Amino acid sequence: MGFILNGLDVDEYDRSYRDGELLQRILGYFRPKLPAMLLVAGMIVLHSLTQAAVPLMISWGVDRMEAGSIADVGWLLTGGILAIGVLGWVFNFFRQWFSAKVTGDVVLDLRRDAFDAVLERDMSFYDEQPSGKIVSRVTSDTDEFANVVSLTMNLLSQVLLVGFITGLLFFRNVELALLTLAVSPVVIGLALLFRKVARRNTVRAQRSLARVNANLQETMGGISVAKSFRQEQTVYSEFRPINQQSYAVTLRQGFVFSGIFPVLFLVAGLATVLLVQVGGSSVLGGTLSAGDWYLFLQAVALFWLPLTSIAAFWSQFQQGLAASERVFSLIDATPRVTQTDAQPVDRLAGRIEFRNLTFGYEPSTPVLRSFDLTIEAGETVALVGHTGAGKSTLSKLITRFYEFSGGSLLVDGRDVRTFDLGEYRRQIGAVPQQPFLFSGTVADNIRYPRADATDSEVRTAALQVAGGDWIDALPDGLDTDVGEFGRALSTGQRQLVALARLLVQDPAIVVLDEATASVDPLTEAQISEGLDVVLAGRTSIVIAHRLSTIEHVDRIIVLDHGRIIEEGDHASLLRAGGHYCDVYNTYFRHQSPHYQPGSGFVPSATTGSS
Numbered sequence: 374m375g376f377i378l379n380g381l382d383v384d385e386y387d388r389s390y391r392d393g394e395l396l397q398r399i400l401g402y403f404r405p406k407l408p409a410m411l412l413v414a415g416m417i418v419l420h421s422l423t424q425a426a427v428p429l430m431i432s433w434g435v436d437r438m439e440a441g442s443i444a445d446v447g448w449l450l451t452g453g454i455l456a457i458g459v460l461g462w463v464f465n466f467f468r469q470w471f472s473a474k475v476t477g478d479v480v481l482d483l484r485r486d487a488f489d490a491v492l493e494r495d496m497s498f499y500d501e502q503p504s505g506k507i508v509s510r511v512t513s514d515t516d517e518f519a520n521v522v523s524l525t526m527n528l529l530s531q532v533l534l535v536g537f538i539t540g541l542l543f544f545r546n547v548e549l550a551l552l553t554l555a556v557s558p559v560v561i562g563l564a565l566l567f568r569k570v571a572r573r574n575t576v577r578a579q580r581s582l583a584r585v586n587a588n589l590q591e592t593m594g595g596i597s598v599a600k601s602f603r604q605e606q607t608v609y610s611e612f613r614p615i616n617q618q619s620y621a622v623t624l625r626q627g628f629v630f631s632g633i634f635p636v637l638f639l640v641a642g643l644a645t646v647l648l649v650q651v652g653g654s655s656v657l658g659g660t661l662s663a664g665d666w667y668l669f670l671q672a673v674a675l676f677w678l679p680l681t682s683i684a685a686f687w688s689q690f691q692q693g694l695a696a697s698e699r700v701f702s703l704i705d706a707t708p709r710v711t712q713t714d715a716q717p718v719d720r721l722a723g724r725i726e727f728r729n730l731t732f733g734y735e736p737s738t739p740v741l742r743s744f745d746l747t748i749e750a751g752e753t754v755a756l757v758g759h760t761g762a763g764k765s766t767l768s769k770l771i772t773r774f775y776e777f778s779g780g781s782l783l784v785d786g787r788d789v790r791t792f793d794l795g796e797y798r799r800q801i802g803a804v805p806q807q808p809f810l811f812s813g814t815v816a817d818n819i820r821y822p823r824a825d826a827t828d829s830e831v832r833t834a835a836l837q838v839a840g841g842d843w844i845d846a847l848p849d850g851l852d853t854d855v856g857e858f859g860r861a862l863s864t865g866q867r868q869l870v871a872l873a874r875l876l877v878q879d880p881a882i883v884v885l886d887e888a889t890a891s892v893d894p895l896t897e898a899q900i901s902e903g904l905d906v907v908l909a910g911r912t913s914i915v916i917a918h919r920l921s922t923i924e925h926v927d928r929i930i931v932l933d934h935g936r937i938i939e940e941g942d943h944a945s946l947l948r949a950g951g952h953y954c955d956v957y958n959t960y961f962r963h964q965s966p967h968y969q970p971g972s973g974f975v976p977s978a979t980t981g982s983s
């Protein structure tokens with residue numbers, strides 16, 4: 374049991390809905406499709422009637438045969454069965470066609486809502502949830518849901534058929550009808566018993582599939598790293614148990630599901646034996662006509678088929694419910710970033726104040742405690758500090774990707790929680806260390822923040838970054854295809870595109886995580902030049918990794934374990950000989966054009982190095 378269930382726990386945002394609640398929610402998706410569904414219902418009734426009519430006609434024929442008058446009605450019987458068959462086919466065709474349309478439409482809506490929800494989630498959600506699992510909810514779980522919708526349509530048709538046949542049985546012979554019905558509670562009881570086990574197994578199967586997806590997604594994302602470290606074997610060894618688990622869980626699900634049918638057929642078989650025995654004796658005793666007996670034997674077969682599928686349907690129904698539960702959990706996951714208002718945000722000046730702010734990715738381990746910092750409008754601030762000091766955390770709070778738990782964050786003196794989030798974010802230009810480019814051309818990527826930017830605006834922005842020299846190096850200039858994730862461009866070129874993109878966005882505040890990857894001196898110079906243009910006139914927070922940047926910013930803030938331990942400009946901080954000197958000696962010293970191995974240490978009070 375241990376291995377099979379490893380890692381199949383609920384995700385943090387998973388929740389359990391009552392069946393009624395789930396059904397209500399599902400019905401909400403079907404309500405707009407009412408006319409089409411009524412048509413489907415009509416077709417189902419007609420189709421079920423045709424199915425029930427066949428045994429009835431044959432029974433009538435058998436009675437005629439018994440009375441020795443089959444020759445008179447033979448053609449009527451043949452023609453009638455044929456006509457019913459054709460009608461049945463037509464009704465069934467329209468039923469299938471319209472139900473496929475209704476199902477397709479509902480899945481389309483559900484997938485749209487799930488995808489919308491995915492886009493709405495905070496960054497913390499993506500930190501915690503492997504993307505493969507999310508993909509699984511939007512794709513395979515909605516498919517699962519579609520299956521259950523088709524099954525429901527089939528079930529409705531079968532329930533109607535059972536209804537018609539039961540009516541017919543009672544009409545012809547109450548005694549035999551009661552006998553047939555007597556066994557039904559056993560079948561239904563068995564099906565209900567099976568319900569819980571089925572649901573549990575199904576949820577596990579879906580989770581194990583989500584794990585497979587998550588693993589694949591991660592492997593594909595990091596395939597170049599895996600290959601360069603020759604870790605293919607490790608990747609494979611990690612995948613194998615997950616795949617094996619999915620196999621085992623699915624196998625177990627199959628085992629549980631297939632267990633129910635033999636049991637149900639056994640019960641149905643016993644009932645048929647009983648009917649053959651009792652019915653046959655009645656025919657011999659003259660209390661039942663041969664036609665009625667035939668009708669019963671036919672009806673019993675028809676009667677059991679829907680009943681057993683109703684029973685088996687429970688399991689698949691549970692499967693669909695479990696899938697819809699997972700999709701709804703994704704849609705309903707509560708956002709952590711909560712705005713108290715949606716006030717319009719005009720052009721910001723860009724004054725940022727952290728006041729007594731507390732934040733932790735995990736509430737129990739705060740990264741920032743009672744944090745205070747004011748960045749003036751138009752100021753360029755560099756954040757430096759050892760890894761894990763909290764530099765990126767500050768930028769994530771400004772971009773409002775994460776929610777803080779205490780204190781306040783003010784922009785232009787207004788609480789960020791009161792802003793219209795969309796309007797606020799449009800004024801923040803965030804550039805990550807590895808700028809992400811979407812498939813398309815360089816121009817498409819520069820235009821990304823503002824789809825209505827004209828070609829000439831895009832070109833102007835590109836030309837403003839480092840005088841546009843870099844564009845000439847691209848094979849097709851701005852029309853160069855960047856490839857998936859921008860892989861067709863060099864690291865430096867991607868950064869230059871990201872800077873041009875920022876100019877098109879024209880944000881009031883720039884939050885920039887400088888790339889650590891080294892680029893050739895020419896590109897380095899182009900990036901520095903581009904940065905000067907991009908940051909001019911905006912409030913800029915730069916997580917600095919370049920000496921050329923920290924030398925020119927208005928203020929350097931040295932962070933350590935989520936606290937500001939020093940601030941000032943480059944020269945004064947070096948003179949002060951404090952913690953900044955340590956950071957300088959560790960990170961920045963080597964980047965000086967005059968650097969020689971072992972030289973350039975700035976004496977600091979903490980290390981005393983010289």
Ligand SMILES: Nc1ncnc2c1ncn2[C@@H]1O[C@H](COP(=O)(O)OP(=O)(O)OP(=O)(O)O)[C@@H](O)[C@H]1O
Nearest residue numbers: 500734735740758759760761762763764765766767
């Ligand atoms: N998504 C996350 N979930 C949980 N903890 C996190 C997350 N991101 C960062 N942390 C933790 O928060 C602390 C501050 O991290 P942060 O990324 O802000 O540091 P940093 O100064 O930007 O470091 P670096 O220079 O390495 O990027 C670290 O202890 C880190 O482990």
